[in-house]
Amino acid sequence: MGETEKILQSCDDCGACIKNCIFLSHYCKTPKDLAGRFLRDPLKDIETAYSCTLCGLCRRVCHLNLYPGDMYLEARREIFRALQAKTLPEAPGHRAVLPKLKAIGSHQAFSTSPLFTLSKGPSAGNGTVPKTVFFPGCSFPAYSPGLVVKSYRYLRGKIPGTGIVLNCCGKPSRDMGDEEKFHTIFRNTMEEFSRLGVEEVVVACINCHKVFAENSSMRIRTIYELMTEMGFPKSVSGQGRKVSIHDVCPARYTPGIRSAVREIVTRLDYEIAEMPFRNEVTSCCGAGGCAPCGNADLSDRHSQKRVDQAKGRIVTYCAHCRERISSYASSLHVLDLVFRDPGRQHGKKYNKSWKNWLNRWYLKHRLRVMS
Ligand code: SF4
Ligand code: SF4
Structure with a gap:
């Protein structure tokens, strides 16, 4: 039974999830209302299906362990199947959402293309440490190629021979409802790890961590956990701020x-x-x-x-x-x-999209020539 049916059958309207969620409280009085609507016609209201952040707080507070977020995801998968089969009915509300989904699809295609991906396998090391690669994900390289390079240098200092793989874990495709694309991206990444002989992956992005942890038996650590175990560079003091x-x-x-x-x-x-x-x-x-x-x-x-x-x-x-x-x-x-200097001022705006892509392209080429 899917989560949507489970919610329709079991939810007792306790209200705990609604109280803690702007999205649920905006769209329904009880998750059962939404479950009924999605089961009757998941293709009617795609704005609602794509408005949940899939954050998981509703499941955490639900005394029956129900997960309204999964109900939205189930609706998205139906919508995506209809989109691909070109059977999604025309509706005025769809016009605002569909171009944004297309943009995420393009993001995934570029993110996994040779323009922005790179594989440098781990070297054999001294046999006492696992063959490790750093997988910084998409958003960290887009934010700061310099920080990725410093993180990579740090890891190579702690785990000699660490390699690096630039790619996307595929989570945006899964969130969008495109399960097939997600599985293709993830399978390709795992095949690449296998080709490189990778035994351990160090990540900086917690979404990547969750995707690897849930879909593989790969040994996975975050750079943050590693830093507390192995120490990290002496930086500028926060002076109690x-x-x-x-x-x-x-x-x-x-x-x-x-x-x-x-x-x-x-x-x-x-x-x-x-x-x-x-x-x-x-x-x-x-x-x-x-x-x-x-x-x-x-x-x-x-x-x-x-x-x-x-x-x-x-x-x-x-x-x-x-x-x-x-x-x-x-x-x-x-x-x-x-x-780096934590006093650095950050603008209050997003990076322009082109700047994110330029950062990723620059990072790939900088790492390619880095010894
Ligand atoms: S997963 Fe969605 S429905 Fe649940 S709390 Fe987060 S935003 Fe709300
Ligand atoms: S917390 Fe659980 S039982 Fe309570 S309204 Fe939400 S889904 Fe229903």
């Missing part, structure tokens, strides 16, 4: 990652002003799950609500969250604190 940590949704059930980030921030001499929604009940930055494709205004409200919970500059460990938050408040990636 207050920062708030935005926990990213895919780290909801990985306490080791969340505490590693806090340990790094504390060791760099910052004071952490914790947000009320954190750890397992963290709240999304507003950009997760392709949600701005659906109702962009609601996503904006979500982001504003999130930054209003902070009591200092916001530090996070997802480059995509950092970028989203930067439109509302000053924000830094935790690796900014480790590797």
Whole structure:
């Protein structure tokens, strides 16, 4: 039985998920209403289906472990199948959403194309460490090629022979409802790891971490956990300045990652002003799950609500969250604190899209010639 049917049959309207979610409270009085609507006709209202951030907070607070986010995802898969079969009926509400889905499809095609991908396999090392590659994902290279290079140099210093693979884990395709594309991207990445003889993957993006952890038996670590175990460069002291940590949704059930980030921030001499929604009940930055494709205004409200919970500059460990938050408040990636001047001012706007692509292209070519 799918999650939509489960919700229709089992939800007891307790309201816990609605109370904590701008999207649910905007679109329904109870998730059962939406479940009924999606089961009757999943193709009618694609704005609603694409407005959820797939953040998982509703499941965390549901005493029956129901997951309204999965209901949206099931509707998206139906919509995507209809799109591909060219059977999606015309509707006025579709016009605003479809071009944004097309843009994500193009993002996935470019992200996995030879223009932006690179594979440098691990060398044999001394036999005492696993053959490791760094997989920085998409949004971190788009944010800062310089930080990726510093992170890579750091890893090679700690784990000699570490290689690097630039590619996308495929999560945007899965979130969009294009399961087939997701599986193709992920399978290609795993085949590449196998060709390179990779035994361990170090990631900087927690979405990549979740995708690898859920879909493979690959040994996977974050650079943050590794830094707390192996030490990290002496950086500029935070001098006790207050920062708030935005926990990213895919780290909801990985306490080791969340505490590693806090340990790094504390060791760099910052004071952490914790947000009320954190750890397992963290709240999304507003950009997760392709949600701005659906109702962009609601996503904006979500982001504003999130930054209003902070009591200092916001530090996070997802480059995509950092970028989203930067439109509302000053924000830094935790690796900014480790590797460069944390006093650096960040603009309050997103990078222009061309700048993100240029960063990724530049990174590929810089790494290609790096010894
Ligand atoms: S996954 Fe997040 S945004 Fe989606 S319904 Fe649940 S709490 Fe709301
Ligand atoms: S928290 Fe669970 S039981 Fe309560 S309204 Fe939401 S889905 Fe239904």
